[in-house]
Amino acid sequence: MARTRLLFACLALAAPIVPATAQAVPLPASGLVLSVRPEMGTLSTTVLTCEPAGGPHKNAKQACADLIPVDGDFTRMEPAADAACTMELNTTKAKLRGKWRGKKVVFEQVYSNPCVMRVHTGKVFDF
Structure with a gap:
């Protein structure tokens, strides 16, 4: 009988600990400002947030994925292995600045044209 009481007392003390340790630790915020400037075109800028995916980026879920x-x-x-682009010369600069899971990130790259940029950056700069 004393062992049963001791067991129930231990379980009662441990019960509040289990839910607190079982919760997932939230990831730090990920927010990015993206811009694309083709040589023959206009500057486009948007914001992408991830975890959860959102912001005005039209392909936010895919870009975060x-x-x-x-x-x-x-x-x-x-x-992308299955993409084909023309050899059009329209240099396009892609820029990204912000935070990814709490760490500062900066990315800037020039591509020969917008298609080549999308091949290398997936849906991230497809907005």
Whole structure:
């Protein structure tokens, strides 16, 4: 009988601890300002937030899905294997600034044209 009371007392003390430790730790905010400037075109700018995906970016969910596996590091993104672009010369600058999971990120790259940019950056700069 004393062992049963001791067991129930231990369970009662442990019960409040389990929910607190079982909760997921929220990830720091990810908010990015993106801009695209084609040589023959106009500057476009938008905001992308991830985890959860949102902001005015028209492909926010897909863009975040492209960034999450590489932890926001564009240099680790694989170009689309099944895409074909023309050899049009319309240099296009892609810029990204902001925070990814609480860390400052800056990315800037010039591509030969908008199609090549999208091949290398997925949906991130497709807004």
